[in-house]
Amino acid sequence: MAHFLSESELSKIESEKGKESVKRAVKSKTADVDNEMRDIREQRARLVEERKKKRPQTTDKRTIAEIHKEKREVQDEIRRIQDSISCDAKIVLPEHEST
Structure with missing residues (x-):
């Protein structure tokens, strides 16, 4: 599932790596979230298609x-x-x- 940075995680990253590293880390996490959201949408689309195939014609x-x-x-x-x-x-x- 999606992972969002909490305030404490953001502060920890800032203190450890500096501001440039923070930007890279946030972009990395954003890409992860985008990938997870895309995966979820694809999975939902597959499930909808499977249900349509299984549903008897009424x-x-x-x-x-x-x-x-x-x-x-x-x-x-x-x-x-x-x-x-x-x-x-x-x-x-x-x-x-x-x-």
Whole structure:
């Protein structure tokens, strides 16, 4: 993660190395922070892409509701046809004439 210089770290560097060294150290730390931020952004972009690939394709709820409605209508039609067939069978072969 990012590392920022605290006041005490800055004072320590100033006393040890002088002002020119401080500028170099700060620039070095700034580059480190920039590199870390770039790495974080790249990692986040990779994770977003992975999630997009893993996410199942979904159909919106309205479409799902329409599919269920159509399924019920088809099932009702099948029942009507089955009832009609059984009624026709009773007419063709009345129960009292069965063997």
